[in-house]
Amino acid sequence: MANILVVDDELGIRELLFEILNDEGHAVELAENAAQARALRERQRPDLVLLDIWMPDTDGVTLLKEWSAAGQLTMPVIMMSGHATIDTAVEATRIGAMAFLEKPITLQKLLQSVAQGLDKLASRPASAPASAALAPPDADAPPAPETGAAPERASASQFDFDLPLREARDAFERAYFEFHLVQEHGSMTRVAEKTGLERTHLYRKLKQLGIDLSKTKRGAA
Numbered sequence: 001m002a003n004i005l006v007v008d009d010e011l012g013i014r015e016l017l018f019e020i021l022n023d024e025g026h027a028v029e030l031a032e033n034a035a036q037a038r039a040l041r042e043r044q045r046p047d048l049v050l051l052d053i054w055m056p057d058t059d060g061v062t063l064l065k066e067w068s069a070a071g072q073l074t075m076p077v078i079m080m081s082g083h084a085t086i087d088t089a090v091e092a093t094r095i096g097a098m099a100f101l102e103k104p105i106t107l108q109k110l111l112q113s114v115a116q117g118l119d120k121l122a123s124r125p126a127s128a129p130a131s132a133a134l135a136p137p138d139a140d141a142p143p144a145p146e147t148g149a150a151p152e153r154a155s156a157s158q159f160d161f162d163l164p165l166r167e168a169r170d171a172f173e174r175a176y177f178e179f180h181l182v183q184e185h186g187s188m189t190r191v192a193e194k195t196g197l198e199r200t201h202l203y204r205k206l207k208q209l210g211i212d213l214s215k216t217k218r219g220a221a
Helices: 011-023 034-044 060-069 086-095 107-122 165-183 188-195 199-209 213-220
Strands: 003-007 027-031 048-052 077-081 099-102
Touching: 003 011, 003 034, 011 027, 011 107, 011 188, 027 034, 034 048, 034 060, 048 060, 048 107, 060 077, 060 086, 077 086, 077 107, 086 099, 099 107, 107 188, 165 188, 165 199, 188 199
Parallel strands: 003 027, 003 048, 048 077, 077 099
Antiparallel strands: none
16 A cells, blocks of 8 residues: 555554554554654655644644755645644645644544545656655555455354353354454454444454454454
8 A cells, every 4th residue: 555654743643543544554654743754754755644733843834844845745745633723724735735634533534535645646647756665565455365265144053042141242243243354354444334333442342352353464464
């Protein structure tokens, strides 16, 4: 897929965006301030940047101006903020930002903006500057087709109806989520969409049911 740089001073937001984008197959680098972002921009040459506006050392709009003035705005930049004004968003767009996401960021808007940014990058003429650091070939290739039979749906005969209701329900939910994890090749984002759960709720549910996500992802690799 692509190499994405996330710049945000809030640890929780960095971790959440890392989980979502990494789950989508992207290589994700994290920076908590403008100084780290500058260094990673030079070293990794990201394909797309998610840049917070309000940061303690240098704000995102100022950093965007720096990159633009130095001819380093060679990648789509998506600005993020929970407190920005319309004027700030307009200024960032004028400087060269591709989009603006208001916090709290919804999963749908995040993935849609990232996809649009990467489409924009891919549509550039061959002569235009482009970032060179892409994810390794095996990371951005689609999952290999299953050689065996597709996972079977659980049938009533697989459950012990003599169990107390709570235990029987847990057994069903475990089979239900394991089925969808296999179907979606371990992608938590797609499983969340398929089951209608928020990602945080889904993670808690899988942990509660004792489902080992590392094994699921290894099996899907």
